[in-house]
Amino acid sequence: MDKGLFALMRGPRITHLFFADDSLLFTKATTRDCAKLQEILLLYERASGQQVNRDKTTIFFSKATPTATQSAIKDTLGVPIIKQYEKYLGLSSFVGKNRTACFTQLKERVWSKLMGWKEKLLSQAGREVLIKSIAQAIPTYTMSCFGLPNRLCQDLESMIRKFWWGHGPDKNKICWIKWSSLCCQKDSGGMGFRELQADTKTKCSYAWQSILKARDVIKNGIVWRVGNGKNIKIWKQRWLLEDNHHKVITPIPSILADSIVSELISPQTKQWDASLIDSIFFPYDATAIKSIPLSEGSPEDKPFWLGTSTGQYTVRSGYKFLQVEELKSQPSCSNLKPMERIWKDVWSLQVPKKIQVFMWCTLKDSLPSKLNLKKRHVVADPGCEMCAAPTEDILHALWDCPQAQAAWRGDTRLGEVRRSKFLNFTELWCHVRELEPPFDMEMFSTICWAIWHRRNKVRLKQPVDKADHIPVFAWEYIQEFQSSQEAPLPNPSSRPQAQWRKPTACGFKVNYDGAVFVQTTEAGIGIVVRNASGNPVATLSQKIKFPLSVEATEAMAARRAVRFALELGLIEVEFEGDSCIITEALNGEKYSRAVFGVIIEDAKALAQRLHTYSFHHVKRLGNSVAHALARRAQFCNVPNDRMESVPPNIQHLLFLDAS
Template sequence: MSSLLRDAENRKIIHGIKIGRHVNPISHLFFANDSLLFVRASKEEVEGVLEILSTYEVASGQKLNMDKSEVSFSRNIEQERKNMLQMKLSFKAVERHEKYLGLPTYIGSSKKQVFHNIQDRVWKKLKGWKGNFLSQAGREVLIKSIAHAIPTYAMHCFSIPNSILNGIEKMCRQFFWGQKGEERKLCWVAWEKLYVSKKEGGLGFRNMKIFNEALLAKQAWCILSNEDSFVARVLKGKYFPHTTLMEAKIQANASYTWRSIMGAREVLAKGVRKAVGNGSTVHNWKDPWIPNLPNFRTLEAWFSSVEVNEICNIPIPMFDRKDSWVWHYTKDGNYSVRSAYNLLTVEQKNDTASNSTTVSKVDWSMVWDAELPPKVKFFSWRAMKNAVAARYSLAKRAMPIDTTCPMCGNDVESALHMLIKCEEAKRIWRNAWVFDGRKKDASETIHKAVGMVGDYESALENSTLSSNPQQFESQWKPPVEGVIKINSDAATFGSNQVGLGAVMRDRVGDVVASTCLCLKGNYEVDVVEALAMRHALAISLESGFNRVCLKTDCLKLHHHLKKKTAPATAFGLIVHDILKLALQCQEYSSFVKRGGNRVAHELAKISSSFTELRVWMEEVPLGISDFVIVDLNALID
């Protein structure tokens, strides 16, 4: 159908909609099972569309569903022509398509009214759950997996009004603390403190506003990093035809979707930078391109010593590769909502840190990583947060109550006293005594608790799946006949230097070549490992070895070589070079543990002893031969 429509458009039978002077006309958009067609409101073009649909039906064997088909007209079409065209099409006429794929197609002045249905959907979900039968651990799971997920789809495209997001968070808060209807329940910990991750003492609930910004910034990233995509070409042609996304201004007639995306552009600016390939599109003084500098830009009209240092740490590719945009806060350079959300929450926490007088020194992993039922871990968290119904805690919240411990009567009932210091608590802590006035023998409760622990451990044992971890070489093994095995490794030195080492051996374990090189720079470990592999493969090709087996003890490098993927990062630039070099030879790569890579590692370590590149043919330098002999002896054993 797409080909038929394009052909009709080329032959001027139909004319698509033109949304800007720099945007080509759009005649159709296809989404899953739906098709949107745009033509002029004329008899000839409608007949052209009907002919195309008829041809498609005959060719495909599919039939157009007339009951689900609709037509809408622009406002300047007279009613008589609308009626005539509708009769030809036999489609249902609508004023506008209210929603498409669950999202509004038209947004007026009242944003709250448009998005209020999202809040209603969350409320219906929360209302339908029987909170009385759920522990707080269960409520946490439902909030994170369902209540927080409902608005996500709309958040990808629109900036949701704060009143709607606040309303959703209020409903989640009430559900979490067990509040129903108009009743009021104590919120023992401020909701804002629950945004913090579990390892920092919170519960990892989403800050909906920040999450909305991170999702919208993903759309901006897609436009920036993939300029050839259809949506990027359309939006660029309409809103910023003569500049870049990062420099574009918001026009007065911009759609709400575009305003939402542009509002999140500030998020993108916090972590996006250019990865230098051939350098042809990098503006030295204007673009963000220097890693580890504030805003990734130079601050003066000349380079300082610090800036020179950082620039020298950018690896130079051997082969031509275009400059590209990367997201600084992920390993692969691709923007992720999680990394942007974490970046924004850290910034917010730093902004409010001056107002906080307490710093948590608790190792919360001891709570959350314990092999205990979730509700037990939740109670432990509440106790450590002073969020249990101890009398002292209730009195602090303006409740008129005697703070004396009802069990021992000797001290104020704080959370610490109630659970640990009280003499009765040392025997066992009992809710029944406080709330029901019943006192049971401690041995009875202990026996019940031991039984529950046994049941839980049995359940854990039954649910544990047997795993078969992948086996890797832990000692050096010879290659097949006619193949040279290349082991490469890297070492880092404290004096802003890194070392590269490699050894090449044949079927019987004889060394055919070895090399080492010391470079100035402060690179990340994975980049240095890739540099070592690139150096080893280049030396191998120069020496005439083109049937090779590459071995590395860097699992990340192994995975990228195996999948033949090179991300737009410093690491990816070097991987790209390795893949280019590999085209010149017959090769395969695999991972080896450190024990099978010892010779290359020792070569990398001694590289700092030399001032220039060193290559040894059919031998290794003094002191390394012992490690070669160890590898050979291991084969005999």
Template sequence: MASGQVINLDKSMLSVSRNVLDNSFNELKQLLGVKAVESFDKYLGLPTIIGKSKSQIFNFVKDRVWKKLKGWKEKFLSRAGIEVLIKYVAQAIQFYVMSCFVLPDKLCAEIDAMIANFFWGGDATRRGLHWVKWSTMCRHKNDGGLGFRDFKSFNLSLPNGGWNIPLLELVFAPNTVKHILEVPLPMFQGEDCLFWPYTMNGKYSCKSGYKLLQVLTHEDAPSSSRAVTLPPPLWKFFWRTDALPRCKELAWRVIKGVLPVRHSLRVRGVDSDDVCPFYSSEPETSDHVLVRFPAVQPLWFASPLAVRVDQFSSMLELVIAFLSMAEEEHITVFQTWVYALWEARNSQVFDSIHVRMERLLQRVAGLCAAPRPGPAPVVRDQRRLASSRSRPRQGTSKVNLDASYREGEGATYDMVVQNHLGEVLAAAASHPTPAMSALLAEAQGLRWAMVMARELGFMTVCLETDCLQVFNAWNGSSGGSSYLDHIVADCHRLVSQFHSVSISFVRRSGNAVADYLARHASSFLGVVWLEEVPNEVLPLVDSDVLTSMPSST
């Protein structure tokens, strides 16, 4: 297969419609070499075929709840203890099924009745005395209830069924519908609230308000510089380099198309000739001076960067390519080299001094070694941010997770589960889902991985994420009301459904397998592997096993 995946014939089965002829069925079975079954029962705990009787198909949900209730000894629990068990265990174990299917109303009513009977002291043989009707108990505590879930309403309000997409498309414009679907809905019921979406904690700040006004103002204002510029992530990378401020400022002017070359001065009304003083066949533009001028192209190739600038049509194209592929120290040299070239041009134009290659290299080296202004750099706690390759303790499953986000396309999540020996127990990749940002995609990926781990039966887990912001949000106690806070709150509530959960931050180099699956998400959409991974990931798994240290006991 193009993705490198191999079909496990021992775990594969064939099922066909009754309309398929026996001869065709036998030929297909022989061709594929897999077992034939009359019908598939379940996959990942979910029914694969929904017949006419949905109540019968989904009756296993009711059995799960009853098995959980039957195992508790309510006579040893206070009423408040029973309330907690019902809310955070009995009413949560069927979330995964309800997030994929709308259960029959009759089944929801039977589960409600079963839980209500347990709360009032009843069991399978006798009915307890119900002092308050269930609909009242399902009201919020502020409204006189106990905050239990009404299963029918909860099922209809889950994220997969929360948005009425046909109605949204009828009422709103397509672009508005897209943004609505990106809103990360919570898994658990809660009160709606207002929050400021432009800060991490959902609270308004003067700084965030100013930034928003700047964005709105610049969106409406015409730009006098070139229309094409860098995307925000590249700008962030551009400004964080260690180059001198003057070098970065000049490189910024080059990108914005405001370098005072002859053509730009002529366009702005300065009475001057716009022809290149050294190459009279072309006007002197920024691209001409720094990229297309025949004498400058060998200088780029002989520089520490060794760049063939003749392959680029403009300086902006060269900058974008460099920022997208090069390391930070190379970007520092790049910005400094552009500054040195501009200095050499000015020396030639205004002082008639020709700067030789040796002098250029010395100038770049001097600028790179010059003292930097401002405060001393912050030294990070390397122990906390170390590339962790530790294995979990025996009996604990390590779950490495990652997310891939592309603006306008949404996000995909993936996870890899390993035991204390480094052996792969399971791996999974999600289908694309709407997401508002890369950060929220990482948080939603954590929530998705917890749900998947629980459904696959891993109840004692150590989760590892390479997103430091999500890790800090998990450990924080901001009590905010932002989208991130609500997703992390869901994750904390999911903890009660495990035997034990911990979360650690790991650098990307220590999260290689999950990172690979995230970067190649389009090849693995909606796939679950049990005790195996794609062939191309095996070297990463082997490397992880060889370089990881067993956990100390």
């Protein structure tokens, strides 16, 4: 009994497992061991005053246990025998070779939900909500412990995909866009659905293999954070921080093959040895190396996860990482920024969700126009039924068709646009979006949606209003929707204080901020020190090399603020910054593995030299002086401009704080 059982050959011995208020005890199937177990339980009952509930206690035997032995042990313990523990906490207790059969109930649950929704009238926007909140949420709990078979994932995705496109028992509709594209993030042109086969790679697999299954995902997303650089091989490990640039690409000099990163850091200044780096590496690598922020101490090098601001791995970030890697492997245009802006504009429209989804379908060329139907071999004639044009694509249906033009003709701002020619609807969207003065894209989208629905009614011989009535309908529709979305104004008394406040004690308050200068790849630090009366004691504007992220810039500003307070000989200090992340990092351990974690550790270590100190968050309005000083650093002729008073062009902000 005291030795337990082997979980597997050459594996660990297990005597017991505790889950919440349940206990699982393991012993050999002999009357001697079971009698010993009975003695232990009776001893526990006498010592604790608690008694084992025999009605809720069961015993399970392996297949190799003889029936006679089972009966003897059952009589000894006085508890019933069960054939198998079917489920525990909603999950299968045993997973055999037929894994698909083991998880069949997942498929049945998803199917029953989808069939229950089929009879309801749902727009695609409504289907999106149900898919994300219910259909794709059902397998999540099981996937947190088990890796689902690929066949089961494919079946679940097939059911969800058909539901999205409107399939039913008596109708089959066209799937206009492949599932992998629908699973892309919305800012990449997808709907943000979850690809179960990719998601299961980021979670656990069966039993003890769970860690190994996600190991490759984590390994590919891990980068070393430079501390003292003694554990990082320059050419053999991933340690650069730029996007898509984590390993050095400069050819390896034979004499430097095993060099470590610490050899690139000056031991005197604890900064990068710029001349050495420039002499060894390509400019592309040299720039990336010199932009990595370094600690003023000598902390250990640490691996961190690229996908989160904290540097800690999460399942959500692992899934997004796999999506990005998949997109990299697919052919695409060299510049995706214009399309990312289009998708951002679509999903930020202040219109009903169904119109957002309609515009997404339009820009993805997935509306059932006559031309698209002909491409799918659904119809033979691609001509427009409204005007007898030989081809009806989406651009024609929503813009070029005379019936559609009747809806657009009333707006004089579109006169120049109507005289232009476009290759597709995306070109039209971009042209309208760039109009000056800006055109109301909510109005544009709603008119397009109304034109399409009118076109469908005409095809079905249903009564319709005149096309020139559409703009009035669209305007009223938008007004009704937006008025229903307006939230009540918050009570002024409940709003958080945003103005600068004097320090609560008799000490000093140090406000700090960082600013980024994109054009020069530099950054600025601004610091203002004020006494208990609110009068400025000293200010600082400092120009630094941009450390690749806004958070790292703010962290360097916080570190410089603490050092500045020490240089001034202060002992009681309140520090304030307008970065919530940095303030949270300074007050806890959440961001200890973040890229800027070494800078935060420096700031904390420096602050220990003060008698009393605290770190607080303040809104930008209460940090305006420090922000202006940080912006001023761009025009400073010296890298470290320290003053005993506030510059004249910033003094009005000081007066506003005082008032």
